[in-house]
Amino acid sequence: MWVDLIVIGVKLAFGLVVLLTTVPIMVWVERRGSALIQDRLGPNRVGPLGLFQPIVDVVKLLAKEVITPAGVRPLLYILAPAIAVIVALSTFIAIPIGKDSGLELFGHAVNGFIVAPDLNIGLLYVFAIASFGVYPLLLAGWSSDNKYALLGGVRASAQAISYEIAMIIAIVGVLMSSGTLRLQQIVDAQSGVWMGFLPHWNVFSQPIGALIFMVAVFAETNRLPFDLPEADAELVAGYHTEYSSIRFAAFYMSEYLHMTVAASLVTVLFLGGWNLPWIDIPFEGWAGALLSMGVFGIKVATLLWFFVWVRWTLPRFRYDQLMALGWKVMVPLAVLNFLWVGVAMALGYM
Amino acid sequence: MTVSDPETTAQAQLADLLPEPEKLGIEVGPDGIVEITADRSRVIEVLRTLRDRPELDCNLLLDICGVDYPDRDKRFEVVYHLTSLGADHRFRVKVPVAEDDPNVPTAYGIWKAADWFEREAWDLFGIRFDGHPNLRRILTHEAFQGHALRKDYDPEQRWILTEAETMVPEWATEIVENGGDFETQILNLGPSHPATHGTIRTVVRLDGEVITRAECEIGYLHRCFEKMSETHGWNEIIPYTDRLNYCSSMINGVGYALGVEQMLDIEAPPRAQAVRLILSEFSRIMDHAVCLGANLVDLGALTNFWYFFQPREEIYSLLESCAGGRLTVSYTRIGGLAHDVPADFEERVRFLLGYIPKFIDDVDKLITGNRIFRDRTEGIGALSAEEAVAWGWTGPCLRACGVPYDLRRVRPYLGYENYEFDVPVATTGDCYARYLVRLEEMRQSLRIIEQAIDRVPDGPVITDNHHVALPPKSKVYSEMEALIWHFKLIYDGIKVPAGACYSATEGANGELGYYLVSDGTGHPYRIKVRPPCFAIFQAYPHMLEGHLLADAIAILGSLNIIAGELDR
Numbered sequence: 001m002w003v004d005l006i007v008i009g010v011k012l013a014f015g016l017v018v019l020l021t022t023v024p025i026m027v028w029v030e031r032r033g034s035a036l037i038q039d040r041l042g043p044n045r046v047g048p049l050g051l052f053q054p055i056v057d058v059v060k061l062l063a064k065e066v067i068t069p070a071g072v073r074p075l076l077y078i079l080a081p082a083i084a085v086i087v088a089l090s091t092f093i094a095i096p097i098g099k100d101s102g103l104e105l106f107g108h109a110v111n112g113f114i115v116a117p118d119l120n121i122g123l124l125y126v127f128a129i130a131s132f133g134v135y136p137l138l139l140a141g142w143s144s145d146n147k148y149a150l151l152g153g154v155r156a157s158a159q160a161i162s163y164e165i166a167m168i169i170a171i172v173g174v175l176m177s178s179g180t181l182r183l184q185q186i187v188d189a190q191s192g193v194w195m196g197f198l199p200h201w202n203v204f205s206q207p208i209g210a211l212i213f214m215v216a217v218f219a220e221t222n223r224l225p226f227d228l229p230e231a232d233a234e235l236v237a238g239y240h241t242e243y244s245s246i247r248f249a250a251f252y253m254s255e256y257l258h259m260t261v262a263a264s265l266v267t268v269l270f271l272g273g274w275n276l277p278w279i280d281i282p283f284e285g286w287a288g289a290l291l292s293m294g295v296f297g298i299k300v301a302t303l304l305w306f307f308v309w310v311r312w313t314l315p316r317f318r319y320d321q322l323m324a325l326g327w328k329v330m331v332p333l334a335v336l337n338f339l340w341v342g343v344a345m346a347l348g349y350m
Numbered sequence: 351m352t353v354s355d356p357e358t359t360a361q362a363q364l365a366d367l368l369p370e371p372e373k374l375g376i377e378v379g380p381d382g383i384v385e386i387t388a389d390r391s392r393v394i395e396v397l398r399t400l401r402d403r404p405e406l407d408c409n410l411l412l413d414i415c416g417v418d419y420p421d422r423d424k425r426f427e428v429v430y431h432l433t434s435l436g437a438d439h440r441f442r443v444k445v446p447v448a449e450d451d452p453n454v455p456t457a458y459g460i461w462k463a464a465d466w467f468e469r470e471a472w473d474l475f476g477i478r479f480d481g482h483p484n485l486r487r488i489l490t491h492e493a494f495q496g497h498a499l500r501k502d503y504d505p506e507q508r509w510i511l512t513e514a515e516t517m518v519p520e521w522a523t524e525i526v527e528n529g530g531d532f533e534t535q536i537l538n539l540g541p542s543h544p545a546t547h548g549t550i551r552t553v554v555r556l557d558g559e560v561i562t563r564a565e566c567e568i569g570y571l572h573r574c575f576e577k578m579s580e581t582h583g584w585n586e587i588i589p590y591t592d593r594l595n596y597c598s599s600m601i602n603g604v605g606y607a608l609g610v611e612q613m614l615d616i617e618a619p620p621r622a623q624a625v626r627l628i629l630s631e632f633s634r635i636m637d638h639a640v641c642l643g644a645n646l647v648d649l650g651a652l653t654n655f656w657y658f659f660q661p662r663e664e665i666y667s668l669l670e671s672c673a674g675g676r677l678t679v680s681y682t683r684i685g686g687l688a689h690d691v692p693a694d695f696e697e698r699v700r701f702l703l704g705y706i707p708k709f710i711d712d713v714d715k716l717i718t719g720n721r722i723f724r725d726r727t728e729g730i731g732a733l734s735a736e737e738a739v740a741w742g743w744t745g746p747c748l749r750a751c752g753v754p755y756d757l758r759r760v761r762p763y764l765g766y767e768n769y770e771f772d773v774p775v776a777t778t779g780d781c782y783a784r785y786l787v788r789l790e791e792m793r794q795s796l797r798i799i800e801q802a803i804d805r806v807p808d809g810p811v812i813t814d815n816h817h818v819a820l821p822p823k824s825k826v827y828s829e830m831e832a833l834i835w836h837f838k839l840i841y842d843g844i845k846v847p848a849g850a851c852y853s854a855t856e857g858a859n860g861e862l863g864y865y866l867v868s869d870g871t872g873h874p875y876r877i878k879v880r881p882p883c884f885a886i887f888q889a890y891p892h893m894l895e896g897h898l899l900a901d902a903i904a905i906l907g908s909l910n911i912i913a914g915e916l917d918r
Binding site for chain 2: 151236
């Protein structure tokens with residue numbers, strides 16, 4: 001019993017450290033990356049290559065005065081950024097980040113590189129929690145007593161509804177082909193080759209599903225071209241207009257946490273997790289475990305860079321165009337993917 | 351130009367087509383524009399005939415302004431400037447108005463463009479325009495007392511503004527009073543809003559995110575340019591002109607200098623003309639780069655902003671090497687330029703000619719075909735050619751509506767007639783069309799510079815007329831006469847002969863007009879700037895209705911509103 005708790009404690013600590021470390025790294029990547037794309041230098045003064053810039057940013061944000069404007073609804077106003085971080089962190093516990101080949105820690109089975117290994121509804125859990133992600137935006141927008149914030153909150157809720165439907169339908173295809181809700185088993189189902197020459201990753205067998213999921217993920221994380229709740233040119237800063245200091249930092253942090261979680265999910269669901277293409281490595285022992293985590297990490301990092309790349313390339317959608325895309329294009333396409341998987345399975349291709 | 355000029359005579363004869371011409375005062379002004387002096391009871395009839403008679407065809411109202419002559423029997427003069435887009439003739443209509451009864455019928459029924467121009471004349475001179483739908487102050491605050499451009503207004507007095515209340519349109523408060531309607535809300539876009547890129551306030555009524563009504567308030571950046579000009583020497587005004595459209599300051603100075611030179615009947619030396627032209631075209635490129643870059647930022651495409659700012663910095667370096675300043679150059683002087691260009695001028699220009707196209711092409715490739723961008727701009731803020739003309743639009747915005755009116759082509763100055771360039775025209779009149787026109791104009795400007803740099807003549811850069819320009823320092827130290835010229839010019843300033851002149855140049859936003867009135871002293875009697883974006887922006891609230899909030903931002907960016915010239 002105690003050992004179980006310790007193992008879970010270690011895993012939690014490990015997950016938290018990994019996840020929270022990605023935030024400053026991503027802030028740095030975003031700032032330097034956007035500078036690279038835009039033919040600028042970016043922050044290059046604090047530390048080598050400006051690597052310590054995110055730390056300075058955090059210190060600056062923490063040192064700022066926490067302002068609660070008059071007219072806000074205090075409880076919701078304070079709760080909103082907290083929920084944002086909690087939601088982003090709690091989705092991560094169902095995501096496996098490496099291959100466990102029956103390893104032991106303190107004489108006890110590690111039971112997978114996942115905080116909650118026995119969760120047999122892993123995928124369901126992830127999306128149930130992730131759907132909470134819209135509440136902090138809505139609450140922040142509504143409780144701020146600011147018209148721009150309110151518009152941002154309303155946009156966030158409308159956007160979440162229109163994109164989650166397509167996203168869930170797209171995932172049903174993955175569920176059908178792998179036959180499980182456990183994310184570890186979904187990854188295992190993607191090893192080997194498909195049709196004789198392609199890696200057996202879902203991105204190849206269900207390209208439409210993967211595309212829809214990817215687009216929906218952009219909408220879920222409120223990144224350009226779907227950053228309408230924020231839309232800095234139109235809504236000043238959208239739902240977090242009235243936030244300052246650590247509360248603002250919490251929103252800022254949750255955006256990057258969401259990105260990391262989303263990239264991990266895409267990796268697990270469509271990019272074969274830690275599976276290498278065409279090479280079948282059993283990932284034995286601790287070395288194998290580290291290797292699998294490395295492969296997983298590289299895939300996530302590539303996706304994260306893709307997020308950054310897209311943000312600094314595309315213009316922003318308009319509210320109604322975004323809704324039209326969600327309902328009129330993505331939902332039908334997701335259904336098409338669903339049909340494709342069904343037919344392919346019936347014919348024995350999958 | 352003199353009256354005997356056959357072209358001008360022909361134009362004067364056109365004025366005979368007006369109803370009862372014998373009762374109107376018709377003469378040719380010193381700038382060759384036919385002046386028609388009409389009584390206020392007949393002004394509407396005259397203006398309407400000028401617009402509607404096919405031979406006259408003055409469809410574009412350029413400007414309405416007031417001039418104050420306290421010594422005259424009828425103290426004020428309302429001056430209308432009109433142009434024909436097809437036939438290239440211009441008319442100036444003057445209406446004398448008495449101080450005790452300062453009423454003139456509004457021209458709003460003929461041209462919508464009269465809207466803000468008449469409000470400005472009311473604000474600054476106290477001339478009432480009967481029948482104007484919304485005759486409120488525009489550049490000064492509602493609580494301002496008196497009319498600032500009247501000659502007897504004392505600029506020393508200070509008004510303490512005690513009320514914090516700013517403009518709340520009647521229709522906005524109506525909704526609040528009616529109550530119970532949760533569907534609509536009033537939203538203030540500005541004066542401090544990320545997309546206004548300056549200080550402009552737009553009040554919109556939102557139904558969800560659809561704008562059902564809008565109204566603008568400007569004047570936050572009013573710096574009394576016109577009032578200040580009346581107490582400065584002619585050359586001292588050039589730094590102020592830089593601050594009108596600060597994105598392309600060179601063009602403003604050149605336009606002003608050309609007007610004064612016309613009044614003095616002198617011409618800048620050919621070398622100065624060529625340099626003015628090259629730097630003006632570079633300024634146009636910068637202005638368009640800022641406009642497009644900012645517009646794209648508002649649409650979420652931040653990267654393009656930096657692509658445009660890179661060449662802009664390089665152009666500023668060229669300007670800096672010529673003038674010493676970057677943003678506000680103060681390089682023009684009446685009669686030429688402040689000093690000659692640096693020795694490596696040609697080399698720098700050729701470098702830029704090779705450097706800039708890459709950045710334009712980058713944005714072109716990234717944006718022009720982008721589906722999101724096209725969806726957001728096509729059909730957004732579309733205006734038909736007739737409407738655009740009625741609102742007094744000029745420049746790229748008018749050309750995006752399909753009217754190929756470019757002063758560089760129609761009334762060439764600085765020798766534009768000697769260069770080959772196209773006037774890009776789009777047809778749809780929407781944000782996308784404005785984007786395309788601006789992008790192509792940047793390329794055409796490069797084309798003009800390419801030809802011009804081969805033809806920069808040698809010689810002086812400022813006129814040797816020492817009534818206007820200082821003699822060179824070496825002569826001042828060695829020759830008695832030069833010393834006297836120097837002394838006279840420093841003490842008395844340039845004495846521009848009495849008269850009036852309307853100088854028009856193609857600014858980056860459209861026709862930049864200076865209506866200059868001199869009384870023969872060393873100061874201008876009245877300077878009225880016709881800022882192109884003033885006419886363009888007055889259509890903005892009307893364009894918003896039915897659009898989404900996000901469109902309002904896209905339209906604002908595509909019109910290129912520069913608060914510096916809007917508010918003066």
